[in-house]
Amino acid sequence: MSKNDKNIDAYSKALLDKKTEYNDELKKPKKVHQMSEAERRQAEKTMSSALDMLRKERGQKTIAEEEQFYQEHKDDLKDMEDDFTTSSIEKEQSNEALDLVHAMLQDMSNEDDEDEEVVIQKEKKPKEKKEKKEHKPKEKKSKNKQVKKKKPMKKVTKIVLCVILLGLAALGGYAYKVLVYNPQNIVSETQQNTYDKLVSYADEYGDNMMSDAEKLELLDLDKDYQKLLDKQKTSINEYFKEQTGKTYKALLKDIKQLHQDKEEVKLPAYQQIVDLLNGWESKSDEEKMAVADMQPTYSSLSKNLKDEVDTLSKAKTGKDFIDLCKEQGELKAAAEEKARQEEEAKKAENEKKVKEYQTSLNSLQQDYNTYAQYAQSLESDLAYAQQNGEDTTDIQSQIDTNNQMLSSLQQQIAYYQQQISALQS
Known part of the structure; x- marks a missing residue:
């Protein structure tokens, strides 16, 4: 399809124009440039600055500040288990990053040289016949020198290089954070004080010079023990084993049991x-x-x-x-069984007595009713004698005697009622 074809639309025509422009661009000779020493040093400086900037964004110190921190705390870091230092790792990371950059730059330069040689070979082809005839080596050398001139670096190449440098800086910062900047490697003043207290406790405990109250102090120290570094915890357990015959954790378990015993004693x-x-x-x-x-x-x-x-x-x-x-x-x-049997026996005896008392009570109640009826008859006789003017002395004597009998019966009835109530309660 030709771009002069009238049947194609504007979009297709523009696409063909773009393709033609791209092909023309490819035919043009490439402009190459080899990085100078000053540019190389500037690139290294840029990488170092980018690394420091990345570290600050992560809340870390710069490489120079870390080196200064290490020098100020050199004595505190002597007990660290790792066999590497901040400066050595940073130096290795910087050297490796620079070496990688140098290698990439050299590869880019070599590729540019190869492209130039291809162009030179094309330019030299029509002149080779003349050189063979004239045999002018000096002129050939001057041409070679002219070929070795480098052209300025493309903007795209510079951008790619900066991206690579930033990536290396980020990688170096991450490696430093993982390998070197580890808070577990630094013992704080509080941790050291706790460590010294635990050592002193183990010494006194091993000498059997501590009271129960002093032994219980280990429970208060346990909170601080949990904040120690792993290497400090390991050292403390080993020291407790030597001084007390038990590791810190085993002895702490015994002290907790002692505390529980002290609390139970108060029950x-x-x-x-x-x-x-x-x-x-x-x-x-x-x-x-x-x-x-x-x-x-x-x-x-x-x-x-x-x-x-x-x-x-x-x-x-x-x-x-x-x-x-x-x-x-x-x-x-x-004893309870004996008491139960006695209770049952007593209950049976009481029931028997209740029956007896109830029988007597019934009999007394009948007698009382009989005397009560007789008292009413005497009262009628007394009233009749008084109305007729008869002598009432004998009748009055009978009434008094009957009343005494009723009173006696009432007392007996009350007694048996009380006894029955007591036995049934």
């Missing part, structure tokens, strides 16, 4: 067990049997406190506390 139930065992000989049978109810409390104690209770129990009773609980439990069960 009222534990004090009740101890008080009962201390006064065992003077306790009554009922008080001794109360030990059976303390078995759940004993089971909830820690092993150390159980051992203390067993030691005290053997000294006072000749038995372990758990065996003492079983013994007193059996005695208590037997």
